[in-house]
Amino acid sequence: MKTRHKRMALILGGLAVLGVIAALVLNAFQSNLVFFFSPTQVAAGEAPKGKPFRIGGMVKEGSLRREVDGVTMRFVVTDTEKDMTVAYKGILPDLFKEGKGAVAQGRLGDDGVFVASEVLAKHDENYMPPEAAKAVGDAHARALANKAAVEATAKTVRQ
Incomplete structure (x- = not known):
């Protein structure tokens, strides 16, 4: 065989x-690779079926419940438009609270x-995961x- x-x-x-x-x-x-989805996107069917993903938003006030087994926690994550029930078996982070931002994988x-x-919780009062903040902001907008469209329609109907 030649050198070449x-x-x-x-x-x-x-x-x-x-x-x-x-x-x-x-x-x-x-x-x-794990993608982030808001509760509204999950409700719309945009989340992958059978694959892991992250969901985030605000933990709804009064939604935190401990199951009968004593280990499983249920709570509701909301983006102010849609709600998603989350079940987590384990100990929640110390900073996890109702009315605060959280991300669950x-x-x-x-x-x-x-x-x-x-389950990941925000680390101080000024922080919310960027994806969760965007989802909440989009839902609020x-x-x-x-609301503005309904008011405009009502005003037109009254005239």
């Missing part, structure tokens, strides 16, 4: 190894309850737009 052919075989072998490594890294990245159950494997 050896060099070409070595280059092709190196490229094949790099290709396999790149495929493995991309596969690992894809399997660990898990899967949507067949019964429509989000089964969380991890839609609610204001709907």
Whole structure:
């Protein structure tokens, strides 16, 4: 075999190894990728079925309940437009409170309850996860737009 052919075989072998490594890294990245959805997006069917994702918003006042088993907690996360019930088996973070922002990671159950494997709470009174803040802001803006449209229609009808 000529030196030129050896060099070409070595280059092709190196490229094949790099290709396999790149495929493995991309596969690992894809399997660990978790997207964020608001309760409104989940209700609209935009969330993946059978795959983990994150849901976030404000924990609804008066919604925190402990199940009979003593370990499972249920609460409602809202973006002010839609509500999503979350079930979490474990100890909630110390900063987790009703009326505060939270993000839960898990899967949507067949019964429509989000089964969380991890719950994250905001770390101070000025912070809300950017995705949750955007979802709450978007829902609030839609609610204001709907209210304005209803008022405009009522005003037109009165005239």
